[in-house]
Amino acid sequence: MTEPEQLIIDMGRKARAAFSKLTGVSDAQKAAALKAAARHLRDNQSMILAANQRDMKSARERDLSDSMLDRLMIDAERLEAIAAAVEHVAVLPDPVGQIIDRTERPNGLLMERVRVPLGVIGIIYESRPNVTADAAALALRSGNAVILRGGSEAIQSNGAIFDAMVTGVVEAGLPADAIQLVQTTDRAAVGAMLKASGLIDIIIPRGGKSLVKRVQDEARVPVLAHLDGINHIYIGKDADQDKAIAIAVNAKMRRTGICGAMETLLIDQDYPAPGPLVRALLDSGCEIRGDDAVLELDERIVSADESDWDTEYLAPILSVAMVDGVDEALAHIAEHGSHHTDVIVTEDADMAENFILRADSAIVMHNASSQFADGGQFGLGAEIGISTGRLHARGPVALEGLTTYKWVVRGTGQVRP
Structure with a gap:
């Protein structure tokens, strides 16, 4: 022995x-x-x-x-x-x-x-x-x-x-x-x-x-077990623009090295203000790796590859994709997520409830930063x-x-x- x-x-x-x-x-x-x-x-x-x-x-x-x-x-x-x-x-x-x-x-x-x-x-x-x-x-x-x-x-x-x-x-x-x-x-x-x-x-x-x-x-x-925190925020087409920016920047940049940090941002293709949203993230010091539609929003964005959607960066790096509605957002999360924390930002109550019901994650949030994924914030004390x-x-x-x-x-x- x-x-x-x-x-x-x-x-x-x-x-x-x-x-x-x-x-x-x-x-x-x-x-x-x-x-x-x-x-x-x-x-x-x-x-x-x-x-x-x-x-x-x-x-x-x-x-x-x-x-x-x-x-x-x-x-x-x-x-x-x-x-x-x-x-x-x-x-x-x-x-x-x-x-x-x-x-x-x-x-x-x-x-x-x-x-x-x-x-x-x-x-x-x-x-x-x-x-x-x-x-x-x-x-x-x-x-x-x-x-x-x-x-x-x-x-x-x-x-x-x-x-x-x-x-x-x-x-x-x-x-x-x-x-x-x-x-x-x-x-x-x-x-x-x-x-x-x-x-x-x-x-x-x-x-x-x-x-x-x-x-x-x-x-x-x-x-x-606690696996990766590959956490998503989906910006619905009816999201309040100020809330979307505040939540996304906080979720990514408050502390990038914790498991509650957002790692992928999904933006509905019908959301009217994707440009200000990604610019706020870029201006906060975040590198953005986007799909083809996202690349058109700002010249500072670099092209994402397939591995980006499955990466927990734990750094000021974010993958961003445009999606066609809540069904496509949920499909992306199901394929690439880690069942940790996923968020929807929308003023549409029915859409929010649909997302909450169908997202197969340990924590699902509506109109709140994923950085609240913490036992202390849940009132549980330490975790x-x-x-x-x-x-x-x-x-x-x-x-x-x-x-x-x-x-x-x-x-x-x-x-x-």
């Missing part, structure tokens, strides 16, 4: 023991632990920011992309947002123990479906140090133990955030092993997590396509990621998404005839 394999086995056993202890922890204790963790994140700001600077220096030396650097970077403002997110999770309603439904059978048996934690969660992620705090907070609040494995590019930042979080957890009387961080950069540790059936109950990958594909290909435990699958949880995965249910049957002595 290799050293990484033994490491994950040991961590898994500790996590299972911690999970068993968490089942007897009160809601108030879990909330107190997260409030303490948030306080320690703030108290250790200088240590965390110094660790992040070391990661940033190394990342620049490795020539990581601007979008990766943006995801990696922590400043005082972002650290405060991380701590505030942990604090917010502490005041959210505890899903554990909630009765989903209750029925009484003719024989008097009372049947209940009750929310329970998933167990031990393994989370494998890249770049974003905030995931260390978000994932730990959500897992703990929902009664789960968690094993975190971040990317090598953020190892210093993740370690500093982890240390602060665990200090708060222990201070509140919860088991330290409820939150564990794999602190080796050996990629074999990832493979060991994927094969840890019986120790880890579910794996959640959060990162690029290659990471998610590896997890899905190799995992011997269930996977809750583990956006699930683009169809089973268990879909869209922003927060507290409820980290629970399952069990049946509880209450009788008065019934026996089956």
Whole structure:
């Protein structure tokens, strides 16, 4: 057995023991632990920011992309947002123990479906140090133990955030092993997590396509996956022109490196003002790659090739196409989208409802920026990621998404005839 394999086995056993202890922890204790963790994140700001600077220096030396650097970077403002997110999770309603439904059978048996934690969660992620705090907070609040494995590019930042979080957890009387961080950069540790059936109950990958594909290909435990954010905005022929410009520019350019950023803009061929729309995007610093009809709108536009429609740029680059009505827009999305977030901009309520009904995406929006595809914006607090699958949880995965249910049957002595 290799050293990484033994490491994950040991961590898994500790996590299972911690999970068993968490089942007897009160809601108030879990909330107190997260409030303490948030306080320690703030108290250790200088240590965390110094660790992040070391990661940033190394990342620049490795020539990581601007979008990766943006995801990696922590400043005082972002650290405060991380701590505030942990604090917010502490005041959210505890899903554990909630009765989903209750029925009484003719024989008097009372049947209940009750929310329970998933167990031990393994989370494998890249770049974003905030995931260390978000994932730990959500897992703990929902009664789960968690094993975190971040990317090598953020190892210093993740370690500093982890240390602060665990200090708060222990201070509140919860088991330290409820939150564990794999602190080796050996990629074999990832493979060991994927094969840890019986120790880890579910794996959640959060990162690029290659990471998610590896997890899905190799995992011997269930996977809750988040694939590309190839998000579309369709500008209907009846769209308000000011709304269309504001939404499109924000959706693309607010932060280009997040999974909620728009990557393809579809403009109805009967929309009366495509020129001002694309010029606003170009003037904001966005490169536009368009089809033949779009190329005629501005000389700065370059020709798109087939690969552009299937690309998550995570950069100030946008593919743009003209489409013949909502049916063609939906067909384009079905062929090239990733089932993440798709948006229609229109003042036609019937058209909007048609789009909402037929778009097969985890998140569908009407007259709003795709950058709202975020658990915090949904009122869910921090999030583990956006699930683009169809089973268990879909869209922003927060507290409820980290629970399952069990049946509880209450009788008065019934026996089956």
